Amino acid sequence: MEKMQYDVVIVGGGVTGTALLYTLRNYTNIENILLVEKYPTFSELNSNSQSNSQTLHFGDIESNYTLEKARETKHASEMLLAYLNELPEGENAALVKKCHKMLLGVGEEEVKFLKRRFSKEMRELFPELRYLSKDEITAIEPKITEDRDPTEEIGALYSEKGYMVDFGKLSTSFVEHSKSCKKTGLEILLGTEVTRVKRTSDGFLLSTNKATYTTRTVVFAAGTYSLYFAKMLGYGKNLSTLSVGGSFYYTPHVLNGKVYRVEKGSVPFAAVHGDPDLNFPERTRFGPTATVLPLLEKGNFKTFSAYIKTAGLNGEAMFSIKSVLSDPEIKRIMAKNIKYGVPVIGKYSFLRDEARKIVPSLKYSDLKFADNTGGIRPQVIDIKKRKILMGELKITGNNVIFNMTPSPGATACIQTAYEDVDEIVRFIGAKFNRELFKKQFNQVNSV
């Protein structure tokens, strides 16, 4: 039997892969770990601060989450907050900033929806959540009511407990705190792309653009590519993917905190919202748009064939995607987003139908398309059920894990790492110091 070079290989240096690295290094006795990232730095894709909305999701202002999803998300966000709160002050300040947040309802129907949403169960789960009247909204976010038609009804769910997180810098923080742990056996290869994975009698053979490696277990934390590798190993045959690209617009600073809008239950991603940007405090960011693209990386047309393989475009998968896209709500969203892509008219439509719903006084000249922002949400489709599955997903095979991470995947990174480590130690008979983990992440009763 050939000696395996590694116990665990992690493919992907975004927030999911680096959180896993951190957890393995600090809470297990596993010594031979390799992390492989194809780009020269960590988090160049979805975890980059300019690719996502920088929101630490709790589930309180995400109107498309079920109560169960809200509960899970709150749990995951609290784990990440526990990590952030333990960091030295300077490091913490570079990664996270507190800000208030609200879910804005515009028009009678949305306001009614908000009032229903503010149920006893939601209030119990989120005791700090409040319902705001128009006057209360004005006091907190004056631009929401300035120049608004006085007959238009508005209301909001509001919490002071909101956070912006730079998930890209967070990845680097996880790596640094993995290196500083007093153990040997860590190797990190940047600029190294895994091109093939093959199962062997006692593990896996990973081919990269530089060399070949053997490992007992492998975790694909490869974002939009995880399902691609799952299919390479014969997993996820019942799954397909819809790549939903998102772009943002910048305006001058018009909002003090995060302002989300009501989105209907069948839609797996948030409606356009307005957010402060951690890295550009003088601006407000509106977005993301939602455009279906046959790619795994935005603007990288070389990823077309990998998308086709990931989506598994046989008759059944294509029929399933078509069926998902025929859902009236998804169809409506896709149609308006196609419009936003049209030069000149697109920006005007975005201003009228999205940005001005939040800040009515915005002018055409206030809006600047934010170049090179917004990643791809890899929405997973259940081919048999012909529906989009909500949120992050995992395929666990024999000594292999694949993490698929549309939003709120970045928020859930520690939770995902916990679940992965739980499996990995079972795979290879290693030890996981759950007590220490629970202590650090305040999970006394819940994990």
Ligand SMILES: Cc1cc2nc3c(=O)[nH]c(=O)nc-3n(C[C@H](O)[C@H](O)[C@H](O)COP(=O)(O)OP(=O)(O)OC[C@H]3O[C@@H](n4cnc5c(N)ncnc54)[C@H](O)[C@@H]3O)c2cc1C
């Ligand atoms: C528009 C938008 C807004 C979002 N907003 C939020 C938000 O506000 N809050 C939130 O919690 N989540 C949000 N998300 C989701 C969040 O960005 C992702 O869930 C998260 O970044 C996923 O992290 P990841 O590490 O799994 O994937 P990624 O960050 O994509 O990292 C995967 C890594 O794997 C590497 N890789 C891929 N293939 C290979 C290979 N063959 N070999 C080696 N390396 C490879 C890639 O280079 C990449 O670095 C948003 C996403 C989008 C697109």
